[in-house]
Amino acid sequence: MVELFPNAILAIHGGAGVIRRADLGPEREVACRAALETALRHGYKAFLDGGLALDIVEAAVCALEDNPLFNAGKGAVLDSTGQVSLDAAVMDGKTGSAGAVTGIRSVRNPIKAARAVMEQTPHVLLCGDGATEFALQSGLELVPDAYFVTEERRRQWEVQRGRGTVSLSEDNKFGTVGAAARDQNGSLAAATSTGGMTNKRFGRVGDSPIIGAGTWADNRTLALSATGHGEHFMRCVAAHAVHSRMELLGAGIGEALAAVVDGVLIESGGHGGMIAVSADGTAGLAFNCPGMYRGVLLEDGSVRVGVFSDPCA
Amino acid sequence: MVELFPNAILAIHGGAGVIRRADLGPEREVACRAALETALRHGYKAFLDGGLALDIVEAAVCALEDNPLFNAGKGAVLDSTGQVSLDAAVMDGKTGSAGAVTGIRSVRNPIKAARAVMEQTPHVLLCGDGATEFALQSGLELVPDAYFVTEERRRQWEVQRGRGTVSLSEDNKFGTVGAAARDQNGSLAAATSTGGMTNKRFGRVGDSPIIGAGTWADNRTLALSATGHGEHFMRCVAAHAVHSRMELLGAGIGEALAAVVDGVLIESGGHGGMIAVSADGTAGLAFNCPGMYRGVLLEDGSVRVGVFSDPCA
Numbered sequence: 287m288v289e290l291f292p293n294a295i296l297a298i299h300g301g302a303g304v305i306r307r308a309d310l311g312p313e314r315e316v317a318c319r320a321a322l323e324t325a326l327r328h329g330y331k332a333f334l335d336g337g338l339a340l341d342i343v344e345a346a347v348c349a350l351e352d353n354p355l356f357n358a359g360k361g362a363v364l365d366s367t368g369q370v371s372l373d374a375a376v377m378d379g380k381t382g383s384a385g386a387v388t389g390i391r392s393v394r395n396p397i398k399a400a401r402a403v404m405e406q407t408p409h410v411l412l413c414g415d416g417a418t419e420f421a422l423q424s425g426l427e428l429v430p431d432a433y434f435v436t437e438e439r440r441r442q443w444e445v446q447r448g449r450g451t452v453s454l455s456e457d458n459k460f461g462t463v464g465a466a467a468r469d470q471n472g473s474l475a476a477a478t479s480t481g482g483m484t485n486k487r488f489g490r491v492g493d494s495p496i497i498g499a500g501t502w503a504d505n506r507t508l509a510l511s512a513t514g515h516g517e518h519f520m521r522c523v524a525a526h527a528v529h530s531r532m533e534l535l536g537a538g539i540g541e542a543l544a545a546v547v548d549g550v551l552i553e554s555g556g557h558g559g560m561i562a563v564s565a566d567g568t569a570g571l572a573f574n575c576p577g578m579y580r581g582v583l584l585e586d587g588s589v590r591v592g593v594f595s596d597p598c599a
Numbered sequence: 600m601v602e603l604f605p606n607a608i609l610a611i612h613g614g615a616g617v618i619r620r621a622d623l624g625p626e627r628e629v630a631c632r633a634a635l636e637t638a639l640r641h642g643y644k645a646f647l648d649g650g651l652a653l654d655i656v657e658a659a660v661c662a663l664e665d666n667p668l669f670n671a672g673k674g675a676v677l678d679s680t681g682q683v684s685l686d687a688a689v690m691d692g693k694t695g696s697a698g699a700v701t702g703i704r705s706v707r708n709p710i711k712a713a714r715a716v717m718e719q720t721p722h723v724l725l726c727g728d729g730a731t732e733f734a735l736q737s738g739l740e741l742v743p744d745a746y747f748v749t750e751e752r753r754r755q756w757e758v759q760r761g762r763g764t765v766s767l768s769e770d771n772k773f774g775t776v777g778a779a780a781r782d783q784n785g786s787l788a789a790a791t792s793t794g795g796m797t798n799k800r801f802g803r804v805g806d807s808p809i810i811g812a813g814t815w816a817d818n819r820t821l822a823l824s825a826t827g828h829g830e831h832f833m834r835c836v837a838a839h840a841v842h843s844r845m846e847l848l849g850a851g852i853g854e855a856l857a858a859v860v861d862g863v864l865i866e867s868g869g870h871g872g873m874i875a876v877s878a879d880g881t882a883g884l885a886f887n888c889p890g891m892y893r894g895v896l897l898e899d900g901s902v903r904v905g906v907f908s909d910p911c912a
Binding site for chain 1 (some may be wrong): 695696697701702720721722723724725726727728729730732733800801802803804809810811812815829830833834835836839840843844847848867
């Protein structure tokens with residue numbers, strides 16, 4: 287399923303997966319929709335202030351990271367050691383620059399650490415303790431590890447730990463947040479942030495911090511952030527597969543998203559979704575699972591949000 | 600520059616960069632050529648034994664990892680702590696499965712750890728201490744950290760450390776090893792292994808362990824391993840960019856390699872090279888810098904190796 291919105295500034299997601307109205311409950315649904323709207327408003331403020339596409343996606347993702355409802359920043363799931371282990375990536379469609387971190391803690395907004403990698407180092411991806419060490423030196427806001435941990439995530443972790451299983455967040459929801467934006471100059475950027483899988487071990491890295499898998503931006507085609515079963519997105523190089531269809535075949539954003547989300551990924555067993563904004567300002571929201579927390583901000587300042595398979599409203 | 604060889608089984612590289620005959624010296628050139636031939640022979644033995652493409656690339660890469668002349672396994676460059684920090688990836692073109700590790704030690708052949716990730720876990724990429732912890736449990740041959748460290752690498756590290764610089768191996772050579780192969784059933788696989796950059800910090804991850812950047816295999820198109828300035832290969836998703844030109848445009852291996860190595864990568868300032876074997880058994884060796892340690896094994900059992908810009912012989 288692909289929804290398209292012309293004249294868009296920003297598209298966001300807060301994860302995808304087996305999200306059903308009956309399980310979620312009306313109260314939480316309202317809270318999730320409000321959180322998505324808030325993130326879109328933060329992005330709109332950055333847009334109106336004349337911010338770069340990078341600033342718009344950063345503002346939206348920070349709002350989602352700060353909200354404990356989503357599996358990124360505060361409220362991220364806990365790994366096998368009972369701590370958070372955070373991944374994030376950002377890409378600038380104008381320059382092709384990119385930055386990413388995997389396995390970090392201590393920085394309130396991992397997406398800012400990813401941007402610092404892009405802007406302050408010659409590297410693209412920093413991993414583990416080294417990435418945290420860099421982040422500690424980069425002048426970003428630091429928080430104690432307890433900041434990230436919510437009661438709900440600790441309960442989920444105890445359940446998974448008791449079973450000895452690893453879960454993509456609770457009940458097959460792929461918790462990740464992300465944004466794609468087009469600024470007043472028509473430049474694009476994408477950002478993705480995640481806490482990964484509950485009770486994950488061994489320093490597992492998913493698709494979110496991998497340029498071309500979960501995050502991509504190129505001013506000639508589109509900016510895109512993915513969410514889903516990361517290993518499949520990595521094996522399919524899913525974000526770059528969408529880009530390639532636009533770059534090489536001249537496909538439109540809707541056609542390219544459908545070919546990958548409803549085609550390549552389904553064939554590989556990869557469930558999840560993508561949000562994107564194309565060079566001509568069309569937003570595309572696509573997913574191949576029951577639901578995706580998603581939203582879009584249009585040029586007239588209006589917003590549309592959605593959770594289940596019924597269209598955004 | 601792209602060299603093509605029909606009727607090939609295996610292509611390998613041992614890194615690329617500013618490699619000049621005068622700097623290398625005749626003795627070391629002979630040793631490097633002999634090491635490349637040895638790796639090709641190990642791959643040929645696996646082929647004749649009826650091994651999978653995965654077995655052929657693993658055999659060739661293990662031989663290169665075991666040889667201290669190349670920046671992978673024994674003889675890898677040292678990071679800012681004076682230790683090795685090894686990355687490797689493998690991909691199976693038949694199933695689309697992939698496995699990779701970054702920042703590991705203790706395992707004699709990192710490429711075997713990458714294959715264990717692919718075959719023994721549901722994950723694609725494991726990072727840092729967690730990856731080493733997994734490798735220690737996976738039943739692979741372990742070695743003390745001192746095994747990897749050569750006198751020459753320690754001297755290079757002391758020079759870089761004295762200057763406070765980070766180098767892609769000594770004197771702008773991009774040390775990495777890799778292989779791409781086609782087995783008796785026509786199935787493809789690719790493998791890449793590296794020690795990264797001398798005096799590197801912060802858990803920097805390059806393109807080698809990133810599926811789609813430095814390593815790729817798909818039976819419909821080609822198997823490919825890259826070497827070069829990793830950050831550029833990551834931003835361009837270089838390996839998948841070659842694949843996409845073959846998959847979506849129907850380009851041949853030579854045309855697709857040229858478009859990326861002499862086109863996309865040059866435009867982004869990315870120096871290095873790629874070796875590949877296509878679904879029809881054509882090997883392609885491409886690089887946009889003065890030299891690349893490279894070799895190819897043909898179906899008649901003969902080998903060709905090259906170091907500088909003159910053709911393989």
